Amino acid sequence: MGRYVIRRLLQMIPVFIGSTFLIFFMVYALGDPVAALFGDRAPDPATAAQIRRDLHLNDSLGEQYLIYMRNIFTGDFGTAFNGQAVTSLMGSAFPVTIRLTLVAVVFEVVIGIALGVVTGLRRGRPVDTGVLLLTLVVISVPTFVTGYVLQYIFGVRLRWTAPSVSPSAPVGELLLPGLVLALVSLAYVTRLTRTSIAENTRADYVRTAVAKGLPQRRVIVRHLLRNSLIPVVTFIGTDIGALMGGAIVTERIFNIHGVGFQLYQGILRNNAPTVVGFVTILVLVFLIANLLVDLLYAVLDPRIRYA
Amino acid sequence: MATSPDLVPTPAQTPADPLLDVRDLHVEFRTRDGVAKAVNGVNYTVHAGETLAVLGESGSGKSVTAQAIMGILDTPPGFVTRGQVLFQGRDLLTMSAEERRKVRGARIAMIFQDALSALNPVLTVGEQLGEMFRVHRGASRKEARAKAIELMDRVRIPAARDRVRDYPHQFSGGMRQRVMIAMAMALEPDLIIADEPTTALDVTVQAQVMDLLAELQREFTMGLILITHDLGVVADVADKIAVMYAGRIVETAPVHDIYRAPAHPYTRGLLRSIPRLDRKGRELYAIKGLPPSLLHIPPGCPFHPRCAQARGRELCRSDLPALLPVVGGRASACHFWKETLGDDNAAADRAGA
Numbered sequence: 001m002g003r004y005v006i007r008r009l010l011q012m013i014p015v016f017i018g019s020t021f022l023i024f025f026m027v028y029a030l031g032d033p034v035a036a037l038f039g040d041r042a043p044d045p046a047t048a049a050q051i052r053r054d055l056h057l058n059d060s061l062g063e064q065y066l067i068y069m070r071n072i073f074t075g076d077f078g079t080a081f082n083g084q085a086v087t088s089l090m091g092s093a094f095p096v097t098i099r100l101t102l103v104a105v106v107f108e109v110v111i112g113i114a115l116g117v118v119t120g121l122r123r124g125r126p127v128d129t130g131v132l133l134l135t136l137v138v139i140s141v142p143t144f145v146t147g148y149v150l151q152y153i154f155g156v157r158l159r160w161t162a163p164s165v166s167p168s169a170p171v172g173e174l175l176l177p178g179l180v181l182a183l184v185s186l187a188y189v190t191r192l193t194r195t196s197i198a199e200n201t202r203a204d205y206v207r208t209a210v211a212k213g214l215p216q217r218r219v220i221v222r223h224l225l226r227n228s229l230i231p232v233v234t235f236i237g238t239d240i241g242a243l244m245g246g247a248i249v250t251e252r253i254f255n256i257h258g259v260g261f262q263l264y265q266g267i268l269r270n271n272a273p274t275v276v277g278f279v280t281i282l283v284l285v286f287l288i289a290n291l292l293v294d295l296l297y298a299v300l301d302p303r304i305r306y307a
Numbered sequence: 308m309a310t311s312p313d314l315v316p317t318p319a320q321t322p323a324d325p326l327l328d329v330r331d332l333h334v335e336f337r338t339r340d341g342v343a344k345a346v347n348g349v350n351y352t353v354h355a356g357e358t359l360a361v362l363g364e365s366g367s368g369k370s371v372t373a374q375a376i377m378g379i380l381d382t383p384p385g386f387v388t389r390g391q392v393l394f395q396g397r398d399l400l401t402m403s404a405e406e407r408r409k410v411r412g413a414r415i416a417m418i419f420q421d422a423l424s425a426l427n428p429v430l431t432v433g434e435q436l437g438e439m440f441r442v443h444r445g446a447s448r449k450e451a452r453a454k455a456i457e458l459m460d461r462v463r464i465p466a467a468r469d470r471v472r473d474y475p476h477q478f479s480g481g482m483r484q485r486v487m488i489a490m491a492m493a494l495e496p497d498l499i500i501a502d503e504p505t506t507a508l509d510v511t512v513q514a515q516v517m518d519l520l521a522e523l524q525r526e527f528t529m530g531l532i533l534i535t536h537d538l539g540v541v542a543d544v545a546d547k548i549a550v551m552y553a554g555r556i557v558e559t560a561p562v563h564d565i566y567r568a569p570a571h572p573y574t575r576g577l578l579r580s581i582p583r584l585d586r587k588g589r590e591l592y593a594i595k596g597l598p599p600s601l602l603h604i605p606p607g608c609p610f611h612p613r614c615a616q617a618r619g620r621e622l623c624r625s626d627l628p629a630l631l632p633v634v635g636g637r638a639s640a641c642h643f644w645k646e647t648l649g650d651d652n653a654a655a656d657r658a659g660a
């Protein structure tokens with residue numbers, strides 16, 4: 001097991017280098033960051049040249065990348081367009097997005113699994129058909145549509161919650177955005193749970209559990225659910241990374257100053273340090289989440305052994 | 308439809324009431340393609356300490372009958388539409404769900420064919436064995452574990468104390484089936500239903516597992532219903548045989564009589580289709596044709612399209628033969644059983660008597 005973890009951690013290095021370079025290259029290809037810095041005004045040529053030198057913009061792409069990487073390893077992620085250190089932006093943005101993601105995951109787990117279990121045990125009944133239809137709708141409507149609609153209904157019309165989240169982003173205000181962020185994944189969790197339960201209800205070991213004279217509750221919880229939730233748990237695990245990255249849309253809708261907001265600003269201003277820095281951290285989160293999911297999988301299913 | 312009442316005679320050596328008395332059991336599966344009549348009036352009895360072997364081709368309803376007795380039918384699509392399952396005199400089919408649950412596992416236990424899929428892959432065998440004591444006896448976690456180890460010792464799994472923490476996939480096929488047997492034995496039930504308990508095993512361990520089962524059955528004088536395709540095993544351990552065809556019992560008999568002289572053409576076909584040492588070198592016989600679709604069971608005798616003895620006789624095509632007593636504590640569901648018995652050998656004399 002230990003060796004497996006080390007091997008996986010080592011495998012992250014090339015993935016890390018490759019993905020950061022790719023992002024670096026894409027931002028580089030976006031255009032002239034100095035021009036973007038000044039917006040519509042034409043910059044004073046002397047100042048522009050000075051900034052270029054400071055940012056090593058005259059060097060080749062490869063050299064720029066190396067300089068950037070060297071700085072990263074000393075904890076210097078560069079400066080954002082507004083002069084703040086990227087690290088300080090991260091310090092304020094990541095906690096907000098993590099909180100938003102956690103709210104979303106809780107919705108996924110609680111509502112998604114509950115609906116999946118209910119529909120899985122009552123296949124073909126009206127509840128099942130109804131929920132299935134609903135998940136189809138949720139999956140096929142884009143998040144920004146559901147987001148704006150729910151924001152309008154609950155934030156503007158009913159005034160149950162603030163339509164725009166304050167900079168400190170307390171959990172109470174993140175409930176609606178969290179739900180919006182979770183919706184599509186929640187629908188997938190529902191369907192996955194339903195399918196898994198449906199498959200496992202016919203499994204031999206469930207029949208054995210009934211033949212042992214166990215009460216129905218115990219058959220369902222200890223035998224059926226324990227097995228059916230293995231794929232669901234791993235899906236939710238891998239989804240955490242995707243949720244954090246996908247928060248961009250939700251954060252825009254509800255004006256949340258999280259990772260998505262900063263990334264958006266960074267792209268708007270062609271600010272390579274912000275974009276590359278944030279995406280690099282997201283890549284790391286994604287890789288580590290994946291590793292944890294694989295390890296969790298081995299804990300949940302004793303048949304899986306890593307060597 | 309003509310169905311026989313319980314006329315299957317009980318062997319003379321056990322005068323007591325039967326442990327299990329299945330009467331006129333009907334099970335159907337209501338599927339999209341139609342109603343599959345899987346069990347169509349099964350009658351059989353099992354006494355304490357007795358082994359009943361159930362034989363028959365694939366799809367003849369052996370497992371479904373067992374599931375109906377256990378109360379583990381897939382419902383829907385499966386439904387018991389008629390009949391009684393008297394266990395120690397009480398009809399299981401009319402009991403409340405809770406009463407029935409208490410019988411399952413504790414008084415009647417079942418051993419399944421494939422222990423790998425029948426055991427829960429994510430729970431240790433100790434947890435799965437101990438669960439019997441925790442649920443039915445209210446044992447503590449610790450007591451349950453001790454009992455689990457004791458059970459594993461009893462079915463002779465080596466190093467039970469360590470292996471109790473292992474998962475099913477960590478055992479060999481034979482050991483896994485021992486775990487299944489241990490689980491069935493846990494609460495010392497009165498009746499065990501073993502559905503092809505050795506079919507999934509290597510030939511080399513089949514005999515060991517079967518011996519263990521037979522030994523435990525003797526030790527605890529349990530009734531045993533043994534569903535199997537292995538006629539060699541049947542000859543060794545069974546007291547009597549019930550042969551099933553298209554959801555019916557077509558013949559019941561004490562074990563040795565049936566080998567000597569079957570009283571139903573289908574039984575004869577089955578016996579001829581097994582390899583035998585004394586007929587080495589001869590080509591194996593196979594019953595021609597296929598079992599009927601359970602959606603459309605032929606009228607009259609369900610076996611008539613395949614029966615060599617029917618020879619186009621009108622009676623075979625029009626009338627369903629009831630399972631009626633013939634000779635020597637046997638019963639056959641063939642209009643022309645005398646002919647069948649006579650065909651085979653000297654038993655004809657007795658048959659004629």
Ligand SMILES: Nc1ncnc2c1ncn2[C@@H]1O[C@H](COP(=O)(O)OP(=O)(O)OP(=O)(O)O)[C@@H](O)[C@H]1O
Nearest residue numbers: 336343345364365366367368369370371372381384
């Ligand atoms: N869950 C089910 N749904 C629909 N039909 C079923 C189901 N289970 C059994 N059947 C029907 O019942 C018939 C009898 O099945 P059963 O399992 O009792 O056969 P068997 O005698 O045990 O055969 P085998 O020797 O292959 O185990 C099958 O052919 C099938 O048509």
Ligand code: SF4
Nearest residue numbers: 608611614623641642
């Ligand atoms: S009743 Fe007729 S068809 Fe049926 S087994 Fe006897 S001889 Fe064959």
Ligand SMILES: [Mg+2]
Nearest residue numbers: 369370371502
């Ligand atoms: Mg079967």
